[in-house]
Amino acid sequence: MKKEILRTIKYFLLAASAGIIETVVFALLEQLDIWPYWPCYLIALVISVIWNFTLNRRFTFHSNGNYMFGIAQEAVYYAVFTPVSTILGQYCVTMGANDFVVMIITLLLNGITEFLWQRFVIFRKTLDATLDANKVKVQPSVHLSR
Numbered sequence: 531m532k533k534e535i536l537r538t539i540k541y542f543l544l545a546a547s548a549g550i551i552e553t554v555v556f557a558l559l560e561q562l563d564i565w566p567y568w569p570c571y572l573i574a575l576v577i578s579v580i581w582n583f584t585l586n587r588r589f590t591f592h593s594n595g596n597y598m599f600g601i602a603q604e605a606v607y608y609a610v611f612t613p614v615s616t617i618l619g620q621y622c623v624t625m626g627a628n629d630f631v632v633m634i635i636t637l638l639l640n641g642i643t644e645f646l647w648q649r650f651v652i653f654r655k656t657l658d659a660t661l662d663a664n665k666v667k668v669q670p671s672v673h674l675s676r
């Protein structure tokens with residue numbers, strides 16, 4: 531139980547760093563004022579997803595599973611999350627909601643649902659694999675010399 535609480539805290543700290551990256555990229559793109567909400571959001575999201583997945587794979591879930599397969603599973607999550615959040619976000623902004631309020635709410639929903647997806651789908655079979663590998667004691671090889 532304690533291990534899972536620490537894992538959850540670590541995940542959300544690293545996810546917060548991804549959220550900061552997403553917010554900064556989003557703000558920079560918004561300042562350019564050449565695109566509407568949705569392309570700014572999508573570009574910022576993709577950058578933060580790669581950051582978040584890579585760091586959490588190594589430091590939170592300690593997975594040694596196939597990186598490309600994990601990213602493909604992450605893409606499945608985002609194949610659902612991205613259109614829903616983009617369309618609803620654009621709708622909310624069109625209805626008068628503040629761009630940044632919409633983005634912050636989206637970040638929170640993303641953080642919670644993505645943690646569950648990574649923990650119980652992507653990394654469930656390779657959870658703590660690198661930690662377990664470090665616990666294995668390798669016996670020194672015996673060299674017979676003549």
